[in-house]
Structures are given as C-alpha cells and as structure tokens.
Amino acid sequence: MAFTPSKETYTGKVYSVTIGTDENTVTFGGENVLPFYTFEGVVPNRPVIAYEIQDVPPDDWPENIQKPFKTVSNDPITWAKFCQDVLKAKAITLRLKGTHPDSQNRSPEDAAKTVKDVLSAINVPLILLGSNHTEKDAAVLVAAAEAAKDKNCIIGKAQEANYKTIVAAAIAHNHKLIAMSELDVNLSKQLNILITQMGFDREKLIIDPMCSALGYGLEYTYSVMERIRLAALAQNDLSMQPPMLGDIGMYVWKVKETQASETDMPQWGSTEERGITWEAVTAIALLLAGAELLIMRHPKAVEAVEKVIDELVEV
C-alpha cells in the first residue's frame, strides 16, 4: 500500500493585518492553512509576540514577573523603551490598567497622555488595551485612540457591552480593533458581524475568543480557537477570518502555579522556572490552535517561544 500524503487545501484564508507606521510595521496572519502547516499551504507571516506593559507600576503582578522589569516598570515610558531597546520587542502592548475604578481610576485624559508619551518614546507598533471595565473602557479607549491617531495601533477590547463607541473611535482614528467575546464560537461570530455592520472593515479586526491559562480552562480557548480557524478555512466563513489574539500573560500570571512558593508546594519545583514554563506552554498551545498575536510578559518565555517559532516556520 503506497502512502500518498493527504494534503488539505482550503478555500478560506486568514486576513493579514499590519500594524505600526513607516518602516516599523509588523504583519501577522495571512495563511490559508492550519497553524504552521507550511507543507500544504502558504504561511506568509510568523506570529507576533507583543510585550505587555502598563500605565501604572505592576504592583499586582507576582514577584517573579515583576523582577525582570524592576528597574523600569515605575514609568511606562522607560518600561516601553526597555522592551523595545533591550528585549528587542517586535510590538508592545500598553494596558491602561490604572484607569480601572478599582485601580487608580485614572481619567481618560491621563490615559491619553500616557499613550502619547509612550508613542513618542518608541517606534515599534503599539497595542492599546483598556482595563477590562466595559463602561470605563468605552471612555478610555476613545481618548487613547485619539491620542494615537494615525499611528496604526490596535485598540481593544471591544465587547458586546461597549463595542459601539470603541468601534467608532477605531474608525475615526484609523486603528485596528480587538473584538472579544467569551469562549464561544457563535458569540464571537455575532460580535464580528455587529462590528462590521457599523462600517468597520473586517480586515482590520482581531478576534480575541478569550484566553485562559494552562490548567485553568486552556482546553476551552484551545478548542474555540481551532473551531474558529476551521470555520475560516474550511467553511470560508468571512466573519471568522480575522487573525486571533492570545492575551497570555494576564491569565497565566494570576494562577496559583505561577506564584506558589516551592516551600509551600515542594512537589511543584522551582517557582521561577514553573512560571516561565507555564507562560511558554500556554503560548505554544494557543499558537498551535490558531493564535497569530500573543501578549506576553516574561522575557525568558518570549525568547523560548520565539526560538521554537523559528523552528516551526524555517524554510
């Protein structure tokens, strides 16, 4: 019995999205096959990993993830420069965490100023995220989008409860947009349709089907991503063809496994290596499920994941 490889080609294709300006752009997405299946289709771009920073010092991050940024994280500008210049970040995510009413309740104007300051300090593409407070985000992201006008950023996250104002801001100031729904293929599809019905270009969307960390629902995100990707490729479902985001760092660095000390959990081994591995394994699992854009925190996890991406896309 002779073996003939059964190659799968699809009618659908993932949109490629470019962010940033001038010569400092990055592009992700664009493939017409399942993740890294270079043997049967076109994978024009590698996934992009964006380092996460925030507008206020990361006091709520566990010790082991504060450590790599200890000397720079008091100020978002030095933090962003450190990511770009020292860590060679390909993109940076500024999470406007301080605007959350439970954090410092910073005003949209304060947020806009931070965005401007960070933008003037770096030239790699910037992703602007709210604090995941749906009401406040609506105001904050409008101000942030305006402050970053024409810088071709990604803003987010637009959710069912607040998408209208955020979509309008993205259109007005020429940004890409993250549409987030909660672990459900149909909810994601529906939100994408609502957003495009407002006149937002589908090819500027990024789908966030909601991330989860290894051990804390990863299998849900994994399967929802696989199903979204198959809908895009095999069923040629246009509303499912934007690239996907894995907002890894935030979810990984709040679970017990990335924090518990070895003294408390001797059978879990070194806390530091455990945390880094937790982030790297979560990242690769979601890349295999279909994510093209990752937001991550630990430099060692990013470095290892980049190395394996090199191996996966090598020609």
Place this chain on the structure above:
Amino acid sequence: MALTGVEIFKLLPKTNCKKCGYPTCLAFAMKLAQGQVSIDSCPDIPEDIKQKLAEASAPPVKPIIFGVGDKAVKMGEETVLFRHDKRFVNPCVFALEIKDTLSEADINSKIEEVINSEIERVGQRLRIDAIALTNDSNNVSKLNAAAKLIATKAPDVPIIICTGNPEAAEIAVKQFADKKPILYGANPENAESMASIAKNYKAILGVVASSAFGGSGGGLDELSAFIERIKSLGIVDIVIDSGARKAKDILRDNTLIRRAAVKKNFKPLGYPIITFAQRGDSLIESIIATIGVAKYSSIIVLSSIEKWKNLALFTLRQNIYTDPQVPMQVEQKIYKIGEPKPDSPLFITTNFSLTYFIVSGEIENSKVPSYLAVMDCEGLSVLTAWAAGKFTAAKIAQFIKESGIENNIKHRELIIPGYVAILSGAIEDKLEGWKITVGPREANGIPAFLRSKTT
C-alpha cells in the same frame, strides 16, 4: 474509513436467524458499524469475512497496552484529528530517557525521579509513565547492566529499550520479557532480527525511518513500506518514529500520519507515534513536548523531568485529553480562599471547573479572604444547573447545612450568584436564620462587590 452499516450488511449471511440477539441482519450490521457489538456474536460468518470486518471496524489507530500491571498505559485508539470532534482518547505517555553511559548512581537517581514523579491534580494521579533506556554507549554489556539496574529498581515501570543493535537489544529486552516493553530501533537493516526478538519476548516494536539516523530518509512513504514489511514478519504491536526531531518536522509528520490513519484508514500508519523531544534546554524541551501533546504523539521521550516541567506537561496533557463533552468538575466542598476568619464572607457556586476557577480567581484578586461553597451540580455552570433543577433553593439549603460551615463562621450570610437572584427568597425560607445576599452576575464583579461590602 470504517465500513457503513449497509456495507457490513452486504457481507452478512442475511438469514435473519436472530442468533446474534438482533431481529435482523441489518439491525446487527448497524450495531456493528457503531462499534456497539462484536462480530463474534454472529455464528455463521465465514472466517475470512470475519477478518475483513474486524480489520475494517478496528479503530484507525491501533490500541496497544504498554507495560503490565497497575502502571501499564494504553496508547492509540484515536479516532479524530481535533479534540472538539469527539475527544482524544488515550493520554500520551511521558518517558524519561536514561542513557546507558551514565554511572550507576546517576541511573539510580533518575529511576528515583521517575518513581517519585507522581502528583495529584483535579482528582487525577499523574506521573512520568515510562523509562526510555538508550544504548548511547554502543556497548552490549553497558546496556545490559543499565537494564538490570532498572529491572531491579523499577520493576513495574514500563520500559522502552532503544538500540539498533540486535545483540544488545536481546540481552536487554530479555530482562523485561513478561512486561510488555517496547523495543525501539527496528530499521530496514536490522528488521528481521529485531522482529524476532520482539516476538520472542512479546515486546512492542518501535520502528524508525532511516532519516532518523541521518540517512537520506524516504519520508513517510518509505516508512509505510517498512511497516508493511514488519507486519509481514508477524509483528502486530508497533510504535512509529518518522525520524522527525525538529518542531516543524514533528508537526508535519505527526499530522500526516494521524490524518492518513483517521481519514483514509491507512493501516500501515495506524499506530501510536513516538516522539523524541530531548533538547539541551529544558524549557525548549517543554515546548517541543507541548507540540507532541497537542498534535498526536502517543509517547514523548524527555531528557529531564524537573518538577516544574512535569507539572506543566501533566496539566497540558490533562487539558488536551479532557473529554469536551463531559464538563470538568471540582470536588464539592467549602474552599478557603486566602485565610478566612469566622467573619469572612461566604459565597456559593456550582462545581463546573471553569466556574470554580474564575470565581475563586476573582475572589483571590479582591484580596478579601473568603469561603467559597462549591456545590456538586454534575459539572454544570450556574445558569445551566439552575435550569436543570440541580442548583435549587432546597438543594443549596441542604448542602449548606450539611457542609458544617456553620461551625466555622459566626455570621449567617450567604452570597449567591447574581444569575440566580430569583432563589434568594426561597433559600431564606429553607435556611432558617440566614440572610441571602445577591452577588454580582459575573465573577469579574466580585472585587468591586467585596469592596463595597467591606466599606
């Protein structure tokens, strides 16, 4: 592809004799197609047709049991390419490589690591399942000595003997003769002798494409032909190695192998895949292993098994191999979040694992020590459990009374999920002396809720 009911029906005697227990041959054929009955229930099928049917109805990836006794592991039996299509069936095996070039003390400590690797997570006991002894020395007596050590110190741990040298193979495998080991290393040059050793000692045979040894490598076509040859030598239990070692090659070969088996029912590649993930950098090795876990490896060989790495890989394997149709559940009990005191708040929710993880995570984020009562609702989320009559006032009241929480707290206030606000009156009626407070609908409202409550 497996045969359909009608295709099977055509091969049956069509006598409707009912000896199989079904009213007609067609009914029996339908049950056969669904895999719900054995072909042996029909006494009148000729042997050759029986074989044809058995082969056609066999799972596309052959089920193979590796090892014996309590620590034996089942591999293969997979039927889908995506876990959401049904489920991945038999979780991959993690094996620790032990080189025969190591000193006796080092081999002993590696054996100890394997034996002590077991941990518990969400009710499952997880461990490094096997040892892969490699003949790095190229020396027969060294492999023999290391095998002896393992056979003595870890007699019940399933073992893979890795060598291309039949002389070394026989001496080592002999020591595990009745233990269903894997003899890995059959290649086109040594096939006959390796096959006969595997047969003599009832070992599973690990076959490898020539490319694994730096040869030109004929790819999966050559591998398929070679496996046909191995089968013709009378070997039934096989694990396959395409020779892929780089991330890209592992992903491609594993996918093409599993696809051929599942979608084309291509028998030569319908066997569990063994992946050698060893790297100098343990973090990189964890990531390569991640590719194997997610994408179709049945055995993953590791060069080191640090505790942090095991925890991550065990958890990943558990996540990927969870049955998507059966919700993950957590144990029914009162969980302590932080170090709650007698005046700390008490929440209640259902035992769907995701619900538990999200609610407990948000309570943790709020930094307000609390009690979280998690009630067994067969793994349903709050709204579904309520709709299904499993999260009702009577059941909540009974659970709270029987939980013994009344001895740990001095207040009598229970915070219920906002989605079941409708239950508050009924619970108050059934739980005498208690005040029911309606919490937020979504878990992410918990920190704000707790803050407004404590100020």
